[in-house]
Amino acid sequence: xxxxxxxxxxxxxxxxxxxxxxxxxxxxxxxxxxxxxxxxxxxxxxxxxxxxxxxxxxxxxxxxxxxxxxxxxxxxxxxxxxxxxxxxxxxxxxxxxxxxxxxxxxxxxxxxxxxxxxxxxxxxxxxxxxxxxxxxxxxxxxxxx
Amino acid sequence: xxxxxxxxxxxxxxxxxxxxxxxxxxxxxxxxxxxxxxxxxxxxxxxxxxxxxxxxxxxxxxxxxxxxxxxxxxxxxxxxxxxxxxxxxxxxxxxxxxxxxxxxxxxxxxxxxxxxxxxxxxxxxxxxxxxxxxxxxxxxxxxxxxxxxxxxxx
Numbered sequence: 542x543x544x545x546x547x548x549x550x551x552x553x554x555x556x557x558x559x560x561x562x563x564x565x566x567x568x569x570x571x572x573x574x575x576x577x578x579x580x581x582x583x584x585x586x587x588x589x590x591x592x593x594x595x596x597x598x599x600x601x602x603x604x605x606x607x608x609x610x611x612x613x614x615x616x617x618x619x620x621x622x623x624x625x626x627x628x629x630x631x632x633x634x635x636x637x638x639x640x641x642x643x644x645x646x647x648x649x650x651x652x653x654x655x656x657x658x659x660x661x662x663x664x665x666x667x668x669x670x671x672x673x674x675x676x677x678x679x680x681x682x683x684x685x686x
Numbered sequence: 687x688x689x690x691x692x693x694x695x696x697x698x699x700x701x702x703x704x705x706x707x708x709x710x711x712x713x714x715x716x717x718x719x720x721x722x723x724x725x726x727x728x729x730x731x732x733x734x735x736x737x738x739x740x741x742x743x744x745x746x747x748x749x750x751x752x753x754x755x756x757x758x759x760x761x762x763x764x765x766x767x768x769x770x771x772x773x774x775x776x777x778x779x780x781x782x783x784x785x786x787x788x789x790x791x792x793x794x795x796x797x798x799x800x801x802x803x804x805x806x807x808x809x810x811x812x813x814x815x816x817x818x819x820x821x822x823x824x825x826x827x828x829x830x831x832x833x834x835x836x837x838x839x840x
Contacts, residue, residue, distance in 0.1 A: 560699070588805060591794045592694060620734025621699030628730045 552654035553661050554606030557583040557642060558599055558616045558623040564642075571647045578651055580606040586623045596626055603634050611635040611658035613650060613665065615642040637662045645672025689766045691789040692775055696721070696768050697731040697741070700791065700831050705766060706739060708832040713756050713765040714741045717749040717778060746774050750783045772808070772815035779819055787825045790816070790838075803838045805830045816840070 555578075557564030564583035572578055582602045586595055603612045612634060614627040619640040627638045637658050639646070649668030653661055687709040693701070696716050705711070714735060721727055722745045732741045744752040746769070753762055767785075769775045775788060795807035802808055806828055808816070820826055828838035 588695070588792055589795045589807070591796060618699045618703070620697070620702040622695050624734070625698060625730050628733070629727060632726065 550655065551608040551610045552580060553610045553656070553658055554603070554608060554612035555581040555647075555650055555654065556599070556602045556606060556612060556614050556627075557581075557647070558602075558614050558627050559583070559585060559642065560617055560621060560623060561585050561587070563617060564615075567642065567644060567647055570644055571651060574644075574648055575651060580608060580654075581651065582606055584623075586626070588622070592622075592626070595622075596629070599626055600630055600634070603630060603636060607635070611637065613658065613661060614638045615646060615650065615665070616640050617642055639665050639669070641669055643669050643672055645669060687764065688762050688785070689789055690769075690775070690785040690787065691766065691791050692769050692772055692793060693791040694770050694794050695792055696770055697735065701766065701768070702734055702736075704831040704833075706736070709764060709766065711739055711764050711766045714739060714768065715749070715752055715756065715765060716741070716743045716768045717746045717752075717774060718743065718768075718770050719745045719747075719774075722748075746777050747781065749778050750781070753783070772812040776815040776818055779822065779824070785824060787827050788816075788819060789827045789829060791830050802840050803828045806838070808840075813840075 557568055562585050564585060568581065568583045584599050584602050606612055614636060616624040616627050616638060618624060624638065624640050630636055639662060646665050646669030650661060650665045653664050656664065689705060689709050696718065697714060721743050728743045735741050742752060753765065756765060790806050793806045793808060793812060795801060799807035799809045816826060826840065827836055829836055
């Protein structure tokens with residue numbers, strides 16, 4: 542694991558931006574699988590709070606996990622507020638935004654944070670997609686053989 | 687069906703996932719002075735709107751023109767119009783944009799506001815605007831998403 546000072550081996554920062562407590566729980570689930578993670582934060586968007594206030598909490602989360610290699614925002618719903626708010630921070634931060642976050646995506650992202658931001662984004666996208674299987678049908682097919 | 691809505695988030699998940707299919711919208715018009723001048727934010731907001739649905743961003747003042755111009759046959763049946771505040775909705779109505787039902791979706795809470803439904807908190811000014819519209823015959827429909835029961839202690 543990377544040392545806490547982290548300067549010699551900087552990693553891409555990760556922020557989960559989601560509706561409600563989804564991101565928090567997702568991060569907790571990922572840490573159950575992988576152990577405690579550094580420079581990774583979850584921000585829940587509460588519709589009952591103002592947009593400006595939420596934007597500030599996303600921005601400060603991004604800045605606090607930034608180590609010079611950029612930050613990946615993993616968001617839930619393409620078109621939802623957590624995504625659009627994250628996207629609007631792209632002009633001021635070194636940020637990539639990936640939607641459709643799931644546990645396989647979070648795990649793969651956290652495992653490969655020494656990559657460049659672009660490469661990590663591609664890894665996360667593919668892990669997220671590959672994590673989706675109609676597993677029951679796969680099993681039935683296998684049992685038939 | 688025409689939907690006129692106040693939502694401080696304008697285009698977001700609730701609109702895209704529920705209202706768009708519910709009213710079969712072909713057009714989304716955002717009436718917001720700030721956004722009308724912010725091309726980047728417009729692009730971000732339109733990103734997730736399905737290709738079959740047109741979106742436009744206009745100032746509150748030019749809304750009537752935009753609605754009339756959005757359809758060659760003059761029908762306003764499948765349009766969603768979004769305001770970010772009660773004051774904007776009142777401003778549009780008073781300047782001649784007529785509507786009979788106003789959906790109040792999300793009006794976020796801040797200190798001093800009164801919570802009237804789970805997603806709506808009103809300041810005195812908000813309340814004045816809504817009561818004004820109500821007196822002019824506009825029905826107030828407090829719902830976040832189509833399946834919500836109509837709910838408000840107003």
